[in-house]
Amino acid sequence: MWALWKHRCDSVFQHTNPNALSITRHIEQYFQWQHLEFKLVTTNADSQRRATIFPRWQPPPEGYFKINIDASMLPNCTIAGIVILIRDPAGRFMEAMGLLQHARNITQAEAWGFLHAMQWAHRCQYKKVMFENDNMHVVNLLKSQKLYPPWKDACIINRFVSLLVQNPYWSCLHANRSCNKVADEMTKYVRKNNLARVLWFVCPSDFRTTLEADYACSSLS
Numbered sequence: 001m002w003a004l005w006k007h008r009c010d011s012v013f014q015h016t017n018p019n020a021l022s023i024t025r026h027i028e029q030y031f032q033w034q035h036l037e038f039k040l041v042t043t044n045a046d047s048q049r050r051a052t053i054f055p056r057w058q059p060p061p062e063g064y065f066k067i068n069i070d071a072s073m074l075p076n077c078t079i080a081g082i083v084i085l086i087r088d089p090a091g092r093f094m095e096a097m098g099l100l101q102h103a104r105n106i107t108q109a110e111a112w113g114f115l116h117a118m119q120w121a122h123r124c125q126y127k128k129v130m131f132e133n134d135n136m137h138v139v140n141l142l143k144s145q146k147l148y149p150p151w152k153d154a155c156i157i158n159r160f161v162s163l164l165v166q167n168p169y170w171s172c173l174h175a176n177r178s179c180n181k182v183a184d185e186m187t188k189y190v191r192k193n194n195l196a197r198v199l200w201f202v203c204p205s206d207f208r209t210t211l212e213a214d215y216a217c218s219s220l221s
Contacts, residue, residue, distance in 0.1 A: 054178035057214040059091045064128040068175075069117050070183035071101075071109035071135075072191045078102055080109035081191025084117040085183045091214055093203040098190035100197075104152060110135040111156045114142070114172070118163040121170070128169040132180070139174040182210050 060066040066087050073080040080103045086094040097120060103109035110133060121129050133139055141157055142164065164170055177184065185207050190198070203211050 055176045057091070057175075057179045057181070059087070059089050060130045062089050064089065064130055064169075065094065065121075065126055066130045066132055067117050067121060068180055068183040069110070069113040069131060069133045070180055070187040071103070071106060071113045072184075072187040073103065073106050073109055074191075078104070079191075080106070080112070081187045081189075081195075082109065082113045082116060083183045083186040083190055084113065084120060085186065093200075093211055096186060096200040096203075098186060098195050098198045098200075100190070100195065107135065107137055108153050108156070110138045111141075111153055111160075114138065115156055115160045118160045118170070122163055122167070127167065129167070130171050130173055132173045132175045134175055134177045134180045134184075136174045139172050142172040182207055182214060185210055 057068075068085045068087070069083070071080045071082045080101050081098065082101050083096060083098045085096045088094055097116070099116065101109060101112045101116075103112055114131060114133065117131055121131075142161065164172070186204075189195075189204075189206065
């Protein structure tokens with residue numbers, strides 16, 4: 001908005017001709033500074049260009065790890081692929097785990113993902129962790145004491161709430177799906193290839209491009 005206002009003022013008071021390319025470049029630079037993904041879409045109907053804003057993955061504060069969690073299930077299926085991805089404040093790939101999990105639905109699969117992630121972090125004795133997931137319902141269950149999960153999920157929820165209580169520097173965050181791209185791609189890979197359990201200590205080449213895009217944005221902060 002500031003870029004548009006500045007160019008409008010220049011046009012009115014300085015009698016300059018607005019340059020669409022210059023305005024677009026200013027907006028792109030602002031989006032990069034705010035770690036937002038900028039995408040120009042051309043419609044066939046009016047051939048107008050419009051910007052679509054997608055939030056990007058944000059690194060954790062210094063001294064913390066961020067663990068992204070995602071689950072993938074096909075309709076009418078009871079087996080989910082789950083991925084747990086650990087990154088440091090620089091956005092670098094630390095470790096990742098993929099596994100298959102029986103689940104009643106995608107919400108329960110995401111809940112299992114949180115539990116596996118917290119159990120792993122607890123075993124590794126990570127004291128400062130931000131857990132991030134794109135399922136708002138599960139994150140809200142974790143953050144609110146006033147919401148009550150379905151009874152079939154209550155046991156899972158109670159187990160990772162107990163782990164949260166034991167670790168005062170752990171937190172759970174909801175993120176837009178565009179912030180969970182690497183975990184999303186890896187989860188689908190685990191499900192499609194029926195990987196019961198796998199550990200990665202180096203980012204697989206299939207996901208390196210997406211990871212590097214997140215790393216590039218995190219390095220701007």
